C-alpha cells in the first residue's frame with residue numbers, strides 16, 4: 483500500500499493514520515483488509531486511526547441490510563459470528579493500542595438499519611457510536627442519484643469523543659459534512675478535530691470533497707479583527723474507500739487532512755493508501771486566539787434558521 487505523508491506542523495502532538503482501503507463484495511476479505519490497514523497505520527506510528535465509510539461491503543442501498551451487524555452497547559457481549567466486523571475493530575484497536583475510529587458499517591437495530599461509526603479506545607472498549615444523521619438522498623441529473631433512505635434510517639444525536647491527548651474529536655459520516663450547523667455545534671462543544679469517514683463519488687467528489695473539508699476547517703472562524711499571523715478553526719479529515727472499478731458506486735478517494743488554516747496537509751489519489759499527518763493541536767488554540775470570531779458572533783442578529791419563515 484502506498485504511504486502518502488506531508489505535514490507542516492512544527493511540534494507534532496498526535497499522529498493521524500487514515501486508511502483508504504479497497505472494498506469489495508466479500509465481507510471476510512474486507513474485514514481482513516481493514517485489519518491489515520489498521521496494523522500498518524499503527525506500525526507507521528499513528529495514534530488515531532480511521533477507516534472509511536461502509537468498509538465491510540459495497541456502498542449500495544441493497545447491500546446495506548445484507549452486510550449489517552448488530553452493535554451491542556456493551557462490547558463484552560459481542561457475538562463474533564453475528565458481528566464479525568465489530569469484533570475485528572475491538573480486537574485490532576486493543577492489539578495495536580490505537581484510538582480507532584472504525585469508519586462505518588451498516589448496523590441492524592430494532593428492525594431498522596443505520597450507517598454507524600464505532601469508536602474504540604486503545605484498551606478495546608467502545609468509546610462512542612455515531613449514527614449518520616443526514617442521509618444521502620440526492621438527484622443530480624446526468625450525474626448521481628442515490629437514496630440512502632431506501633434502506634437506512636437516520637441517527638438522532640451528535641457525537642463527540644474525548645481523547646487522552648486532551649482534546650475532543652467530533653464525528654460525522656460523509657454527507658454530514660455538508661451541514662455547517664452540525665460542525666458548529668461540535669466545535670462549540672469542544673471539538674478540535676472533525677473526522678468524517680466518507681465515500682463521495684465521481685460527480686460530487688471533484689467539485690466538493692476538498693472544498694467542504696476546507697470550509698468546515700475555517701467556517702467558524704474566518705472573519706473578524708486581529709488576523710496577525712494566526713490560523714483559524716479546527717482540523718478536519720475525511721477518509722474514503724479506494725476506487726473499485728468493479729463497484730456500482732465509484733468512490734472519489736482522495737482521503738485528506740486539512741489544518742485549521744484551511745490548508746491541505748496530507749492527501750492522496752484514488753488508489754489504496756495510508757495517509758499520515760502530524761497534528762499540532764496548539765495550532766487550534768493559536769488560531770482561535772488570533773481570529774476570535776467565537777467571541778465576536780452577533781447572535782442578536784442571527785435568527786435561528788429553523789425559525790426563518792419559508
Ligand SMILES: NC(=O)CCC(=O)C(=O)O
Pocket residue numbers: 535618655656657658660680681682683686687690
Ligand atoms: N456517502 C455519502 O454520504 C456521499 C455523500 C456525497 O457524495 C455528497 O456529495 O455529499
